[in-house]
Structures are given as structure tokens and as C-alpha cells.
Amino acid sequence: MPTNSSTQIQLVARPDGWPTHDDFRTVTVDLPELGADEVRVQNEFISVDPYMRGRMNDVRSYVPPFALGETMTGAAVGRVVESTSDAHPVGALVTHQQAWRDVAQGPAAGFRVVEDIPGVPSSAYLGILGVTGFTAWLGLTEMAALRSGDVVFVSGAAGAVGSAVGQIAKLLGASRTIGSAGGPEKVAHLTDRYGYDVGLDYRAAPIREQLVAATGTTNGDGIDVYFDNVGGDHLEAALEVFNDGGRGAICGAISAYNETGRAPGPDNIGNLITRALTLRGFTIGAYLDRFPEFAAAMGPWLAEGDVVFDETVRDGVENTVDAFLDLMRGANTGKMVVAI
Incomplete structure (x- = not known):
């Protein structure tokens, strides 16, 4: 050539x-x-x-x-x-x-x-060995400060970042992972391939209703960490079921990228106050000094088959x-x- x-x-x-x-x-x-x-x-x-x-x-x-x-x-x-x-x-x-x-x-x-x-x-x-994997790892460790035992919800969970988030969360001690994807084939992939405990098909029913049914709204029954790739109705769903002190890593909002007007804000944004939540948007540029730490973790996980x-x-x-x-x-x- x-x-x-x-x-x-x-x-x-x-x-x-x-x-x-x-x-x-x-x-x-x-x-x-x-x-x-x-x-x-x-x-x-x-x-x-x-x-x-x-x-x-x-x-x-x-x-x-x-x-x-x-x-x-x-x-x-x-x-x-x-x-x-x-x-x-x-x-x-x-x-x-x-x-x-x-x-x-x-x-x-x-x-x-x-x-x-x-x-x-x-x-x-x-x-997985580059920006995608690093974004997933950084969002969990730095932005959401994942703790052992946390329940984690991930939007866009069958995508490049989302599929990595679910696996890394489990390796870092998450007790339960819930992911959303579009269509039954992708949802099956979440649980069968990426190890998610629960897969939700956002095309089948409103995602807020599904997430409430999969968790609950009582403090302690909901989610502790939300990794957001989608925004929109998925962010509203997460706000509905956050436990007190919940943390969100806001990575993307693909649901709005091709919209020509302004999207309305979540109708339950007040939960940020009453539940003492933290939502933290991020890009990786300011954290590239942590890439060696990520690579040191991801290399063995990949070699040992812990991450696919x-x-x-x-x-x-x-x-x-x-x-x-x-x-x-x-x-x-x-x-x-x-x-x-």
C-alpha cells in the first residue's frame, strides 16, 4: 500500500x-x-x-x-x-x-x-487499554470515589466506556451493578458478557420506572454511584433512586448531542439537596498523570481475563x-x- x-x-x-x-x-x-x-x-x-x-x-x-x-x-x-x-x-x-x-x-x-x-x-x-478504559477507571475511582459495597448504575452500559465501567466496578468492590442498554440483545450481553447483575432495556419501558423497580427509593435500597454516558431521562432515573450521599460521575450526554434546542433539566433536581448528592462532570485531560496507575491495574486484569x-x-x-x-x-x- x-x-x-x-x-x-x-x-x-x-x-x-x-x-x-x-x-x-x-x-x-x-x-x-x-x-x-x-x-x-x-x-x-x-x-x-x-x-x-x-x-x-x-x-x-x-x-x-x-x-x-x-x-x-x-x-x-x-x-x-x-x-x-x-x-x-x-x-x-x-x-x-x-x-x-x-x-x-x-x-x-x-x-x-x-x-x-x-x-x-x-x-x-x-x-480498553487507552482512553476508553481510562475514562471508566477514572470516573469510578476519582469522580465517584467508589467504595466497597456500593451499588452502581451505568447508562449506555453496552458501549465502549459503559461495558468497562461495570467490570471495573466489580473488581473494585461494588456489590451490585445495574446497566441500561437499547434492545434485548444488548441487555443480555450486559449480564452474560460484562457481568452486570441487572440489565435494563430503556426501549422497553421508561427507564425511571425500571430503575425504581430494580432498586427502590428508600435510603439504602437505591444506588450509591451513577456513571452517566447518556444524560436526559437516565439522569432523572438515577436522581430518583440515589441513596443519601450518592455520587455521580458525569461522563457524557449522548441523548442530547444531536438536539438543536436546549433540553429541559431533570424534574427531580431537588434530590441533590435533600439527599446530599454529588454530581461531578469530568474529562480526562486534567488527570493524565494518573494514566500509569490505570495501566498498572488494567494490564493484569486483561491478561488474566478479569476484563473482557x-x-x-x-x-x-x-x-x-x-x-x-x-x-x-x-x-x-x-x-x-x-x-x-
Whole structure:
């Protein structure tokens, strides 16, 4: 496969509601010769993630929006095919942030050499061994301050982060885990594959009603920790059944990412006061110093089979937009990646 050019996908319009193919274009870029201490990488897998939808809007956030007319970025993993860096030899496996393209190039400092792990696909560095797993671990340990014996509720529990949260929570001492997902197949996967004690199908009935039935509203019968990937009605459901002193790690709100108007707030927000609850929103950028601690825990868990992971794979850089749209519709189980 030639590597002196790169097929890339660029954002050309800011979506109004749901993104469409018209918001993107595919271009071929000729790559210059490498300069000093640079690398060229053939990507093996690129990541598509829900947060990318927010960056398509020109609004204030924790990172700048994607620029119109420029190639999309995000996590990727690939092999070095050319190098002028002694620390990045040809053939090395590297992770970096030049996704949405088949070939990446730039200063070596932007590419991190990682280990080839026998039996583990390189795509794991975009998921359970990377940002996905770290997000799950950080949300439980730092944001929600998980304690032994806690009851944990997770929205979007069949997704990349949610599937990791349930397993990590049990390994850290949670007494019971409850997850929500869309459809009976995904709900069965929660209990059969990821070890959730209870799986709830949010498409079958209002999630608040289901969560009340699965727990209770009396203090001590509810949940202690909520890990939120969805927002909206799931946040209301959690607020309804929190025990006194409950803690929420607010990671995402995918239910509202494609809305064009403002979503109303939870109708039971007063429970924050009466039950002395803590809801803590977070992104991982301010906590990257804790990544080695996460890696030291996750590596053995994965090697010993204590943590399992799934991927939904789309083939070909030309199908990256489709992969992203499928992700936003919930068509994935586990991490959504594109194989190059």
C-alpha cells in the first residue's frame, strides 16, 4: 500500500442536528519528505467517539471545535513505515491523534511507542487499554470515589466506556451493578458478557420506572454511584433512586448531542439537596498523570481475563463517516473502530 499520500476526511460544514455525509469530504493529500525527528505511520485502526459530535459545533467546550476545511482528528494506532527518529524505528506500533486518515505523519513527539501484546489486537489501545478504559477507571475511582459495597448504575452500559465501567466496578468492590442498554440483545450481553447483575432495556419501558423497580427509593435500597454516558431521562432515573450521599460521575450526554434546542433539566433536581448528592462532570485531560496507575491495574486484569472487551469494526477509511453515524445511533457493542 503506497504511503507517500494520505486519504483523509475533513469537516466542511457544522451539522444542524444529526450529521450527514454532506458535512464531510474525502481528500487525498501528498505527503512531504520526512524532516528531522519525524515519522510516517500506516494506521491500522482509527477511533470514532461520541465526543467528536460536540467538537463539530462552534461552541465553548473543554477543547476547541474542529476547524472547517481541515482533517478530523482523534485517537489512532498504527505502524511506523518511515522514520528519522531513533526512538521510533520502522515497524514500531504507535498511538497518536491523527485519526480519520489512512496514513499519518508528523513530529515523532506526537507518536507514542506501545507494546505488541500477544493475542490482543492493536485496536485495544483505542479502547480498553487507552482512553476508553481510562475514562471508566477514572470516573469510578476519582469522580465517584467508589467504595466497597456500593451499588452502581451505568447508562449506555453496552458501549465502549459503559461495558468497562461495570467490570471495573466489580473488581473494585461494588456489590451490585445495574446497566441500561437499547434492545434485548444488548441487555443480555450486559449480564452474560460484562457481568452486570441487572440489565435494563430503556426501549422497553421508561427507564425511571425500571430503575425504581430494580432498586427502590428508600435510603439504602437505591444506588450509591451513577456513571452517566447518556444524560436526559437516565439522569432523572438515577436522581430518583440515589441513596443519601450518592455520587455521580458525569461522563457524557449522548441523548442530547444531536438536539438543536436546549433540553429541559431533570424534574427531580431537588434530590441533590435533600439527599446530599454529588454530581461531578469530568474529562480526562486534567488527570493524565494518573494514566500509569490505570495501566498498572488494567494490564493484569486483561491478561488474566478479569476484563473482557468487544469491538464493532467497520472496514476502510472511506467508511469512517458511516461508522461515526452508526455509533451515534447506538449500532455498536463495545468500542467502535475503523480498520484501515
